[in-house]
Amino acid sequence: xxxxxxxxxxAVVGVLLVLPVVxxxxxxxxxxxxxxxxxxxxxxxxxxxxxxxxxxxxxxxxIDVVPIGTGALRESAALDRGRxxxxxxxxxxxxxxxxxxxxxxxxxxxxxxxxYVDAVADRLAAVSEGFGRTLQxxxxxxxxxxxxxxxxxxxxGAWCGIGVLGAVAAxxxxxxxxRDGGSSLRRLALLLLTGVVAGLGSxxxxxxxxxxxxxxxxxxxxxxxxxxxxxxxxxxxxxxxxGIAVAVALLVGPxxxxxxxxxxxxxxxxxxxxxxxxxxxxxxQVARGAVGHADGxxxxxxxxxxxxxxxxVTVLTARAMRPVEVRSATAPLRATGGR
Numbered sequence: 073x074x075x076x077x078x079x080x081x082x083a084v085v086g087v088l089l090v091l092p093v094v095x096x097x098x099x100x101x102x103x104x105x106x107x108x109x110x111x112x113x114x115x116x117x118x119x120x121x122x123x124x125x126x127x128x129x130x131x132x133x134x135i136d137v138v139p140i141g142t143g144a145l146r147e148s149a150a151l152d153r154g155r156x157x158x159x160x161x162x163x164x165x166x167x168x169x170x171x172x173x174x175x176x177x178x179x180x181x182x183x184x185x186x187x188y189v190d191a192v193a194d195r196l197a198a199v200s201e202g203f204g205r206t207l208q209x210x211x212x213x214x215x216x217x218x219x220x221x222x223x224x225x226x227x228x229g230a231w232c233g234i235g236v237l238g239a240v241a242a243x244x245x246x247x248x249x250x251r252d253g254g255s256s257l258r259r260l261a262l263l264l265l266t267g268v269v270a271g272l273g274s275x276x277x278x279x280x281x282x283x284x285x286x287x288x289x290x291x292x293x294x295x296x297x298x299x300x301x302x303x304x305x306x307x308x309x310x311x312x313x314x315g316i317a318v319a320v321a322l323l324v325g326p327x328x329x330x331x332x333x334x335x336x337x338x339x340x341x342x343x344x345x346x347x348x349x350x351x352x353x354x355x356x357q358v359a360r361g362a363v364g365h366a367d368g369x370x371x372x373x374x375x376x377x378x379x380x381x382x383x384x385v386t387v388l389t390a391r392a393m394r395p396v397e398v399r400s401a402t403a404p405l406r407a408t409g410g411r
Contacts, residue, residue, distance in 0.1 A: 235300030267294030302383030
């Protein structure tokens, strides 16, 4: 039975490793795919309606139009309003239509990566050409942004790595996590403390504009480290030591297509749908909010919290859920403290 179970583990890990490789090749061939990008449009209502209809004809739902009322404003005032909407962080992109000419202006925040900017500009330019118009691109520095466009991804990747390595190190040093309830609680507490330290270290590296952003950054790091490390401990406590490999494959797999140079919101389907519920993507989203690149939506925090609850409950109750064969096979390991 142990041989069968070991073979099953290896098969599962193999699938979890092969699937992301397939997804990466697929992503590289398909290119960036825009999903529900909120783009402001400063133009008369009838023009906004026509533009919305033209964008809705594009494959998928790449752009969600957000009307920005300009009323009877002059062109210069309309441009200022569109630029300010991006500078305030309310929108990542705003297009201002000047009906006195055939040229429009697209303002895009500098907190978005170049692939994202190109994806938005290409789709809007395709629609503009259909109306005989051209599009001029201008990048805007948000007022409260504290880092470059790639920093949230680097931070999220570092936090996830710290969580995984922390959980693995705890097992190597202290033995199996499910030896007793106290061991599980101590390791979860240690992950939380490690997350706080990682957050403070991140805050020292990123030039944040005040105390509140630092608190948010520390909370994001703490949650990410605790959740990713807790999921590794949960898989280990439920499946035995092979569970570590399963957990690492599940955490790393959804991020592998990102090596093609796109951000999570540019992944092609079906990988985009799968990646949306992964802890690393939730970590990237909360990191963007912490450094002022996003509006601080509660959705990614809720996703991290949900994964945290799953990990904690599994770690604390895994002893009763684990198959008898796994408990018996690891009994000598527990008796010697895992060494």
